[in-house]
Amino acid sequence: MTVTETTDTRTDTCAAPPQGDRRPDGKDKYTISEVAALTGLTAHTLRWYERIGLMPHIDRSHTGQRRYTNRDLDWLALVGKLRLTGMPVADMVRYAELVRAGDHTYAERFELLRTTREDVLARIAELQGTLAVLDRKISFYADAGRALASERA
Amino acid sequence: MTVTETTDTRTDTCAAPPQGDRRPDGKDKYTISEVAALTGLTAHTLRWYERIGLMPHIDRSHTGQRRYTNRDLDWLALVGKLRLTGMPVADMVRYAELVRAGDHTYAERFELLRTTREDVLARIAELQGTLAVLDRKISFYADAGRALASERA
DNA sequence: TAGATCCTTGGAGTGCGCTCCAGGCAAGCG
DNA sequence: CGCTTGCCTGGAGCGCACTCCAAGGATCTA
Numbered sequence: 237m238t239v240t241e242t243t244d245t246r247t248d249t250c251a252a253p254p255q256g257d258r259r260p261d262g263k264d265k266y267t268i269s270e271v272a273a274l275t276g277l278t279a280h281t282l283r284w285y286e287r288i289g290l291m292p293h294i295d296r297s298h299t300g301q302r303r304y305t306n307r308d309l310d311w312l313a314l315v316g317k318l319r320l321t322g323m324p325v326a327d328m329v330r331y332a333e334l335v336r337a338g339d340h341t342y343a344e345r346f347e348l349l350r351t352t353r354e355d356v357l358a359r360i361a362e363l364q365g366t367l368a369v370l371d372r373k374i375s376f377y378a379d380a381g382r383a384l385a386s387e388r389a
Numbered sequence: 390m391t392v393t394e395t396t397d398t399r400t401d402t403c404a405a406p407p408q409g410d411r412r413p414d415g416k417d418k419y420t421i422s423e424v425a426a427l428t429g430l431t432a433h434t435l436r437w438y439e440r441i442g443l444m445p446h447i448d449r450s451h452t453g454q455r456r457y458t459n460r461d462l463d464w465l466a467l468v469g470k471l472r473l474t475g476m477p478v479a480d481m482v483r484y485a486e487l488v489r490a491g492d493h494t495y496a497e498r499f500e501l502l503r504t505t506r507e508d509v510l511a512r513i514a515e516l517q518g519t520l521a522v523l524d525r526k527i528s529f530y531a532d533a534g535r536a537l538a539s540e541r542a
Numbered sequence: 543t544a545g546a547t548c549c550t551t552g553g554a555g556t557g558c559g560c561t562c563c564a565g566g567c568a569a570g571c572g
Numbered sequence: 573c574g575c576t577t578g579c580c581t582g583g584a585g586c587g588c589a590c591t592c593c594a595a596g597g598a599t600c601t602a
Contacts, residue, residue, distance in 0.1 A: 269548070279549080280591055287552095299598055301549055314526075317519045325589065342537065346530035353523045360516050363509050366470045370506045377499035384495065421579070432579085433561055440582095452568060454579055478559065 259309060265295075266304040275312050289329050290315065292336065321356050412462060418448075419457040428465050442482050443468060445489065474509050 259274065268279045275282075282302075285291045291311065294302045318328050331348055334341040412427065421432045428435075435455075438444045444464065447455045471481050484501055487494040 267549080278591075281589085283551090284590070297598095299549090301598075314522070317522045320515050320519045321523075339533075339537075342530055342533050346527065346534060349523055349527050349530065353520065353527060356516050356520050356523065360513055360520075362473050363513050363516070366473050367506065367509050367513075369467070369470045370474075370502055370509065374499065374502050374506060377495050377502065380492075380495050381499060384492075431561075434559085436580090437560070452579090454568085 259306065264305050266309070268302050268304070271304045271309065271312070274309060275316065277312070285315070288325070290325065290332055292332075318352070321352055322359065323352055323355075327352075412459065417459050419462070421455045421457070424457045424462065424465070427462065428469065430465070438468070441478065443478065443485055445485075471505070474505055475512065476505055476508075480505075 266274070268282055271277075271282055272279045277285075282291070286294060291308065294304055294308060297303050315328060318331070319325075327348070331345065334345050334348070419427070421435055424430075424435055425432045430438075435444070439447060439455075444461065447457055447461060450456050468481060471484070472478075480501070484498065487498050487501070
C-alpha cells in the first residue's frame, strides 16, 4: 500500500487542499503571468523558484513557454503558507527535494513540518508579548493625548 | 502640565517598563560589551544603531568610550520588541526621531504604534492560518507513517 | 502582415539588516 | 616595558530574497 496525500492523484507532491482559492474551474494550463496574477508573486520570482529547485520543472508548450497546472498552483499555495511562517527558502527547497525523493522521506518531512509548527507557535507567543507592550504604550499615548486636549480646553 | 511616560524621569524617551530583565541593580554605566551581553545584540550592531539614529548619542567616558545608562537599556528593550514585530528599522528610526522631537509628537507616535499593533494582529492571524495548514499536513504524515509501519508488521 | 504584448534566458543589481575589517588608541598586568 | 584585552572609526562585505536587464523568440489583434 502506498499512501498519497490527495486521493485523486498518483504522485504525492504534497499538494494543498482541493479547494482552489479563485481559480478558473476546469482549467489546467496557465501561463506564467496568469500564475503571477493568481498567486501575487511576480513572473521573475516564479522562474527563480524553479531555478533554485523550489518548484518542479514546469511543463512547457511546444514553443518552450511554461504551462503551469493546478497541481503547481497547489504547491505554490503551500509554499506561500510556509513563506508566511518565515521559513527560509533553503528549507523549503529541502522540503521540495524530500517530496521529489518519494514516499520513503515521509518521516523526515514530518519532522520538518513539526519543527516548523513549533517555530510558528513560538513566534505567535512572541508577537503576543510585543502586543502587550504596544498596548501599554498605546494607552499611555491615548491618556497623554486626552490630558493635552483637556489642557487646551 | 506635561505628561511623561515614566514618573521618575524628566524627559520622555518612551522608556520600557521599570522592571529590568536581568540587570545589575544600582548600576547605571555599562560598556558596550556589557550591553551586548545584556541585550543579545553585538557591539557592532549597537554602534550601527547609534549611527543610523535608532539610539540617541550615547554618553562617553573621558577617553571616548561609550557608557550606556539604564535608560538606554530600556530603549533597547523597546527596540527589541518592535524588531520582533517585523517593523523595518527605518520606521523605528522614525519613531526615535519623534521621541527626540518632544511632546508635540505624541499624536504621531500614537498613530505609528496603533498601525504597528494592527500589523501584529494581522500577522498573528496569518500565522494561525498557516498553523492550520501545518496541522493538516502533519496529521497526514503521522497517519501515513502509521500506515507504513503497519505495512511492515 | 504589422505592431503590440508576452515569454525566454543567464547574469547582474537591489534593499535590508547586519557583520566584519584594518588600523589605531587606552587601560591593566607581570 | 611589553603584552593582552577592549574599545574606537569609516567603510567594505555578506546573505537573503528577490528584482531587473538585454536581447531575442512567440503569440495575439486588426
